[in-house]
Amino acid sequence: MFISLVLIGIMFLSAYFILIMSIFAFKDNEPFTYKGEKYYILNEGWLDDDYEIYRKKIITMDKLNFDEAKKTFKNISNLTNEDVKDKLSLYFDKDKQIIRSQKTTADEKSESYLSEKEILKDFSLRDVKLIANSPYGLVEADRAGARSRWFFVEVIDNKLNFISEIPDTSPDISGEISDDGLILLRCKDVNGNIDFYKSEDLGQTFKPTD
Structure with a gap:
């Protein structure tokens, strides 16, 4: 029974490893090293760029959320790989994009309000x-x-x-x-x-x- 459980565990671990490797094989990814640890920046978008960052473990990958990535990569200017640096810059621009999107929506509402005020003048x-x-x-x-x-x-x-x-x-x-x-x-x-x-x-x- 014990051996069966071990074999089942190995099988699930192998399936997970194969899945991770297949994702990295077909997606546009870029490996890089930061402070002695290996990372991948992976484009998970299809039509538009949508980057995610993974930390390399022994046989697995840990996906970093946005806050974890900001705390980890405090100074990307030290990176020598310009392609990775550009992708990280786009990744960290996410929050600015959200703010810009919210501002655009607010501006559109403001413009709509002004046009309705113009209508009422008649x-x-x-x-x-x-x-x-x-x-x-x-x-x-x-x-x-x-x-x-x-x-x-x-x-x-x-x-x-x-x-x-x-x-x-x-x-x-x-x-x-x-x-x-x-x-x-x-x-x-x-x-x-x-x-x-x-x-x-x-x-x-x-x-x-x-």
């Missing part, structure tokens, strides 16, 4: 469906056939301030404020179907409700 207070007992209202910003584009706005000093776009495109929308401060919308389409929405964050977002 409307006045008489175009607003005011919600009773509140400074809020609804503006039909555009209409195409049986669909309407609605803006939820706040009226301050007779000026329309954009808050959000209503997720429903029904041509008939009305609103009210509940006793507990929720903003409720009733949306009726051309076929007479009625949907209700509520907002718990002063009109920033609207969610379907019964």
Whole structure:
């Protein structure tokens, strides 16, 4: 029994080793040495570069996560292999890429907000469906056939301030404020179907409700 268990263990270890070696055989990898230890930087992407770093053990490879890699490779300028240095630079640029992506998304939202403010310049207070007992209202910003584009706005000093776009495109929308401060919308389409929405964050977002 003991010998059988040992053989099974060796078989699983061999299968793992073969799997690791096959991955490194078919992927674009670059071996390098840093402070006396051997590493591989492996491109695991198919269309776009997506580098991962492995530390060489006796017969296995340990994959380093991003934080471990940052702590290990504190000074890649000491590397003489320029190709590895370039790949490591791309790898450590991941967090900067995420920040840039988040910034781009924020910029896009900001540009969208500005464009909606520009649209509201063509409307006045008489175009607003005011919600009773509140400074809020609804503006039909555009209409195409049986669909309407609605803006939820706040009226301050007779000026329309954009808050959000209503997720429903029904041509008939009305609103009210509940006793507990929720903003409720009733949306009726051309076929007479009625949907209700509520907002718990002063009109920033609207969610379907019964």
